[in-house]
Amino acid sequence: MAEIKTSVTINATQEKVWDVISDIDNEPKFWKGTKEVRNISKNGNQISREITIAFRDQKCLQDVTIVPKETIKAVFTEGVIVGEKILTLKDMENSCELEALWDVKLSGKMGMFTGIIKKHIKSGTEQALQAIKEEVEN
Template structure:
């Protein structure tokens, strides 16, 4: 059996402090505003910096369960625990002089019969990620 994993890495430089960038990206309930692939977010529980939630993705309105860990002003780790997507998305904040680099790294695969479409979905997720990062950058810099 071949495992089709999609690794995607997108970076954008933002003209702002890491604190300012964190303010926007750590508001994970606001995710659908920037991430067009996420249609809806429903928090199920919160324990410290870990949030369990159900997200509805744009792909066929599929529901996925996620466990999100916030590492203040550094990174957000979203693990897909159940649903059509398996793996994780990590959003990192990297100080860079008086600017900040925002990086999103995906390491995912589609589950079950859909796994063979991981390659096709990869391009879709990559362009969605680029679009989201650009929207976040514009929101912060305006």
Template sequence: MKNFNMVQIQASVDIDAPLDKVWNIISDLDSEPRFWKGTKEVRNISKNENVVTREVTIAFKDSKCMQTVTMQPKEKIHAQFTKGILDGTKTLTLQQLENRIRLDVLWDIKLTGMMGMFTGMIKKHIQSGSEQALESIKQEAQR
């Protein structure tokens, strides 16, 4: 059953760079705060092959969230929020087009508990933050 409090946020960008280069940028999870302004800090707790468990401090009230990040090399990065103010997922997907790479982000999230009423408000912030992040990743990859 779909949870009606969830909001979906999508953004994408086409990047003129090799797949490996784009993958190296987005798969460097520690550098996420450089591109994603809503992510203030990341602290990796454990890594098991392609799965990373980490604590993320987000800009919204400096809240800490737990995430399980699963990486499918050169295809996608799927972050599941497991604990904290955010509930849901953030997925980055890479797609090879003719001579460029399409990078998509899809958020399917809500704020938990009493903060749920602010979900609509943060949607705009996450949308513009995502667009800015993709643009920054594009600039970095095309350098």
């Protein structure tokens, strides 16, 4: 599995950051590796969805759990990616920290390329967190 952990400090209230990141249908705006999102079902804070990723336009299924103003956990249940992505929001004095943690690998025979895509996921995650920071602070 490839573990990637990165974070950004955002000069805004936790509520303001949460308003942006909790709109998970808007994910392709910030996460360039996600091309499209299609919700399949929603039950409270649990959402099942299909996403199309930039890697060869592959479709993946995710189960997303939202803990308001704290975490968004997306578990990849089917597709080329296996594992999870967790966004955690931590309130700080006059700002907050947004952390992204990936623990993923490519499935099946594609598993041998996990190391190669790790760099792409890390770079894309850093870009996404920076884009969220800019959106919230402006």
